[in-house]
Amino acid sequence: MFDLIQRAIIPIVAAVLALAALLAGWVWVALLLLAVVALGIYDFLQRDWTITRNFPVAGRIRWLFYRLRPYLRAYIVEDDLHGTPYSFEARNLVHARARGETDTHPFGTERDVDAEEYHWIGHSIAPEPDPDISPRVIVGNDQCARPYSASVLNISAMSFGALSANAVRALNLGAKKGNFYHDTGEGGLSPYHLEHGGDLVWELGSGYFGARDKDGRFDAGKFRDNAAHDAVRMTEIKLSQGAKPGHGGLLPAAKVTEEIARIRQVPAHQDCLSPRGHSAFSTPIQMMEFAARMRDLSDGKPVGLKLCIGQPHEPFAMIKAMLETGIYPDFIVVDGGEGGTGAAPLELSDWVGMPLTEGLVLMRNALVGAGIKDKVRLAASGKVYSGMGLAENIALGADWCNAARAFMLSVGCIQAQRCHLGTCPTGVTSQDPGRQRGLIPEVQGERAARFHAKTLEAMADIVAAAGFRHPQDLQPHHLMHRTGPEKAMPMDRIHTFLPEGILRDAPDDTIYADWWAAARADSFRPGIDLVPARAAAKNIPAEM
Ligand SMILES: Cc1cc2nc3c(=O)[nH]c(=O)nc-3n(C[C@H](O)[C@H](O)[C@H](O)COP(=O)(O)O)c2cc1C
Structure with a gap:
């Protein structure tokens, strides 16, 4: 009692x-x-x-x-360095750069340089006096009629729906002012993407939003019409994203307004799901044929693939399909398992999908090892928000980087993590006009452009300190990583970086021998039983 x-x-x-x-x-x-x-x-x-x-x-x-x-x-x-997914320091840096406030730091680093995650770029005694502060990358191989000159930092795929109309407007205005591209995400091309004329990469996921027939299958005519917009500079097939690989897309019912439903051609006020896989292809060869079809239908604009790496034989299957068909996509974007999302099952975000560093190195090795890196550009996304993020991914093999959440921060996001509820306090991800009122596209667009420019300046500082003019001169051995309290190693001693062409000439001499043997151009399923193959193989390094 x-x-x-x-x-x-x-x-x-x-x-x-x-x-x-x-x-x-x-x-x-x-x-x-x-x-x-x-x-x-x-x-x-x-x-x-x-x-x-x-x-x-x-x-x-x-x-x-x-x-x-x-x-x-x-x-x-929360302390400055340990907030998640983005620390206070990271958010503050993006906000300061976007607003044009001072982004310098007093009194020295606050990082523990003895900690295992610590890594650094080796600078040179002879720094470069005149680094390129706005390096460009030409995207488009000899199968592409209309190559595109890309910035080394662009806005990663985020749909209208996941983002508000005002956020899409602001980002696109930023892309226009800063001369970088804005990926539409898989939710289709909305009028807001086209308002300011910023360069677009039109992404097609398995829902084919904006290019689908009444059964949700790819509609070539609609694709051709939309891809003809001048602002659409490249198109991209989304295979997966790091935050929810294999899940397809999910826009929660609360965010499927009448307008979004109209643009996506789906019922309003119901969860809008993209299927797990594509209906337009089911084998690596068919994937390449579909990419070639998209390139033709878009009148020769570059076409790319975006994926988070999962089972290691699969990128090799894609490479074999390229070699067999002679069809080369113009670019591949590797998204890391640490990447962001509007809404995803926690288990998939936390435990499925290769983190960016490993995924990027694997895809770099697949392309270089097959001798086709000159035909297929490589991009990276996954928590890139600073000059260091750009420099390290480029050193590991990326031609450019994309950022999603950092650009959200640049237009006012405060990491409230309400993207899935439609109640974003800054209006970045809310479809509620009352909440979007706070986000003025003209103001925030300027900030997105400023964040981009300042981040490139910061990268150029690093590149110059290392003694180079262009970030592409950075190599894995310029990047040092602590591997223990008393030990640090260059990245080319931590990861394997294959020499040009070795997968075609002598795949058995590489750490990827089994994965390469298992890869088939005609199926994503392994062509050999990997269990006995790996049990029999000697000297498989821990990394694979
Ligand atoms: C709100 C939001 C919406 C997203 N929508 C898409 C999408 O439609 N298609 C896609 O491929 N990736 C989508 N992504 C993933 C990003 O494009 C990117 O791959 C990932 O977030 C890694 O970038 P980040 O770490 O810089 O955020 C989305 C991410 C966020 C945060």
Whole structure:
């Protein structure tokens, strides 16, 4: 009994005080206290929530703190370097660069340079006096009629739907002002993508939004019409994204407004799912044929593939299909498992998909090892937000990088992590016009462009310090990584970097021998039983 009184102390005290207030004639105070008593009785009798059933009214305090937790953590508890997914330092850097505020740091690094995750770029005694502050990369091999000159930093795929109309407008305006590209994401081409004339990469996922027939299959005519927009400079087939590989796309019902439904050609106010896989192809060879078809239908614009690497034989299967068909996509974007999303199952975000460094090195090795890196450009995405992010991925083999969340931050995102609920406080991911009111595209577009320019300047500083003019001169051995408290190694001693053509000439001499043997141009399934093959193989390094 005493235990029960303890647990129900709030409504009991409220009842006693209500009685006293009534006797004193304080009717309003008594009514207020009686409301607490009523709440206590409700909590005690309800059957859904154990905590409030056992601790009437008091149990609600837990909910209150549960709600406040993200804010308390972000504003009070979190230190500068350890917030996730983006630390306070990272968010602050993007915000400062976007707003044109000072982005220099006083008093030296706050990082623990003895920690295992620490890595650095080796600078030169002879720095480059005149680095290229806006390097470009030509995308488009000899099968492409209309090559595109890309910046080394671009806006990664994010759909209208996942983003608000004003966010799409702001990003596109930023792309226009800063001369970089804006990937539409898989949600189709919206009018907001076309308003400011920034360069677009039109992404097609397995839902073929913007180019689908009534059954959700690829519609060549619609694709041709949309790809003909001048602003569409390249097209891209989305195979997967790091935050939810193999899941397809998901736009929660709360965000599927009438307008989004119209653009995507799906029912409004229902979850909008892209299937897990594509219906337009099911083998590596068919994938290449589909890419070639898209390039033809778009009148020769570069076509690319975006994926997060999963099973290692699959990129090799794609390479074999390229070699067998003679069809080379113009670019491949490798997305890391650490990449962002509007909404995804936690297990997929946390535990499925290769992180960027490993995925990038594997794809770089597949292309270089097959001797086709000159035909297929390589891009990287996954938590790139700074000059260092650009420099290190380019050193590992990327021609350019894409960033999604960093550009969201640049147009006002505060990492409230409400993208999936439609209640984003900054209007970046909310379809609610009231919330979008805070995001003024003209102001935020300027910021996206400024963030881009300042980040390239920061990268150029690193490149110049290493003694180079162009980031492409950075190599894996310029990047050092701590591997233990007393040990650090250059990246080319941590990961394997294959020499040109070795996969065609002597694949068995590489660490990828089994994966290469398992890869087939006519199927994504392995062509050999990998279990005995790997059990029999000697000297398989830990990295694979
Ligand atoms: C809000 C949001 C929406 C996204 N939508 C798409 C999409 O439609 N298609 C896609 O390929 N990737 C999508 N992504 C993934 C990004 O394009 C990118 O691959 C990933 O976030 C890695 O970049 P980041 O780490 O710089 O955010 C989305 C990411 C976010 C944050």
